[in-house]
Amino acid sequence: MHDRVDDRRMSVSENNPNPTLLSRLGRGDADALREVYERYADDVYRIALRLTASSADAYDVTHDVFVGLPEAMQRYDPDRPFGPWLRGVTVRTSQMRLRSVRRRREVAVPNVPAMAVRSRQDAVVDRLTLEKALDELSPDLRSVVVLRELEGLSYQEIADLLGITKSAAAVRLHRARRRLREILRGNR
């Protein structure tokens, strides 16, 4: 068994942007917003898409995050890295979106990118099955699975992002996987 967490880490740069850029962003400077968008939009959109499983919702989440970003900078602590903070904002915004949108859905719509070809013939789970199963999870459970399995975050990083303890993150993840196992067994 190999640890594959590190090689799947988010590509959001851990090097903070220039403080001047962030300062301009906080003042609502459109050029600064454009620059930050070009650097981080892929990551914000990808997380939103994975959490909401809907390109329309991911579009809205990314839109809302960047529209609100200059004002939200008042709550950003410049002593901490910007990328993880933005990741946290995105997760929270996605969760809020998911909670409000999910009730409106009658049928799960796995509107996700095209799937790659499976490499392991004997695998129990393929991506399509996983996507369908993920869609049956509650927003909270879905979040931990996405952050762990898709984004490769550690228990502690998940805990920090969701504002819970490390043990709660672990328990939540274990419950999510238990639920996924039940769903997958039902599907097979």
Next chain:
Amino acid sequence: MIAMKRHPSWRDLNRLADHELEAGARRAALEHVASCPRCSGTVSLLNDLREAGRDMRHPSPPKDLLEDILRNRSQGLRTILPAVPPSPRPARRFLPAVAAAAVMASLAGLATLTLTSEAGAGASELTVQPANPMPGEEIRLLYRPGALLAGETALRLRLRLRRPETEPPRATLGTYDEVILSPRADGLYVGSFQLPPDFAYAAMAVENLSGDRLDDRDGRLWDVRAHADDGAPLAGALRQNFLVLQNRSWPDARDAVHEMTFLYPDSAEGWSMQLAYDETTRPPAEMAVSLAGHREHFRRLDRQLEDAEPSADEIAAMVRYAQALGDAEAFDRWLDRLESRAPTHRLALSYRVAGVGSDQVDAEQYFETLWSVEEHRTLTVCRAGYSAAEATGDASLAQEWALRCLPLSDDHRFTRDLALTLVAYEETRERGIREIRTLLDHVNERPDEERPLHETPEEALRESRSFQAALRVRLGEQLLDSGAPVSAILELDAAEHFELWLPDLYRVRLEALLSIGDEDAARSDFHRLDADLTYPRESVDSLRRLFASLTRDELLDGRRQAESEMIQRVLADDMLRGLPPANLRTSTGQLRTLESLLSGRPTILLLWDRRVFGSPDEVANVIRAGDLLAGGPGQLLWITSEPDSESLQSFVRKSGLDLPAYHDRGSALATTLGEWGVRDYFVIDGTGRIRTRTHSLMEAVRHLEVLRLGSRDTA
């Protein structure tokens, strides 16, 4: 290598797949998995989940999104983004167990929970095995002492065990028990304890057998929670965890309540507590978003519980939730339900007490009706009935309830209040005095198990002396008011024997002595009041007119003698502790060290959060303290765990506080100082040492003044 004979738990298989299992347990689990088809299938499934996740493509946002964003912003569109919780959280930490404990855990197939203290006791550690114990289970406790308790022949671990429904935050609440920890060759102290079947949460402290050295984890206490068989903490444990921690550490309290709403989303109690927490910690803009979510949760719970049979505590939680959300209709509906289902529930009683102002007769009738039923004649009902009677201002009613409660009271402070109520009225005075004398005779005989976990016996004795002295002063005051000055003087002289500095004693005795014409004896108390900076100057001036015959030299000599006595008594119990280093944030966002803010000046640290109940009432005292210290070397330093915000600035402007607030991020300094969330004042001398801590700001001001007088006399 030792293979596990039983199947690893689901949790351990997850940790194994996530590489979060400790080395010993991991080796054993791997060996088991290699020979167990069932467990290897589970691990394969977990790995497949990860593989499936890896295969996903990295999409890019649509090309028109940026232009959409810029256009919408230029047209004035704004969104309020949710807050990201601060991280990391410093207080509660799950650390790798010490090596010996880890080996033991791997042999036994157990996980461990290790808590550490970060200062004061010198990085001690308490490890609980198993880490997630269930009610009724035996736990093993491994304590690694810091410098404070190392080398003892044995240690005593004191516990207070709470059930799910125990009502904190009284420090002595919960069933007391203790465990003797025996030393091992590796320096650890070990013991075991059988958790009771109704166990939810325990707070703990470790001390040496003589009790003169105590490790209470810097005031936070050690703790352990009850868990279900899947490793999740029980709802009752989280409830106790939150209720206890909200006065000790805001971040820990937040963690507990978030765990509760996540793990038990159908628990009204969790949501109502989270709303209470949100209201005190979130900025207004976020609170608007948060309230919308809470209203949705409330509607859902309202529907779910309407035809169900929730417990009295759940109904009470719905009452609190409805009130906090301002839903009057739901509040009345749920309160009616609570009163009909559990008329003696604490919440039902407290609303009746609060209702005295609007409908006194109705409140009186409610309590009288309860009291007429034998099974309702409990201390809880009696306390509420007495409080309601006090609130009515009807003396005979208060006396009647005091007489009802006295035989039930198990709390010396409550007994004191009841007895003083009786002393205030002629017809019951004799009974009241008898009760107070009995209390004074026996207050030192209280069993050690009533001692709060965070107090050494010596500290408890000091507290007891202070209690007795203050009670004698109160009794003396009542006796004077009732026309018995000689009896009053005898009580006050008895209070004087404790050799504490008590301005109230001097004031009452001075009045009593003057009332019997003993002006010479009264003069000493006048000098004492004159010497005390915190005693109102206008009162001193009017008293001075009564002693007009005193010469200037007599006044000065008398005052100087009184000052010497004050210095000796006030400094008798100085702690002389070092002050931990800390970084604090100014309103402009700059970081300053605590040392630089002290700059060698004698200082009162105001660890004071306006969101804590009762704190805003203290503003007048803070302003007065600032006035008293003006022009002298002493200063006030306001430290708060609340970040700077427009709301805080507005509060400062409106309240007239003329001092800057320094933000203590994550309550780091407060936690290190063992401050439990209530307002607290620390007196720091010019060399940066803590001289005392107190809940009374005027006491702190007096202490600072005494330090100045002491250094003047030395010079």
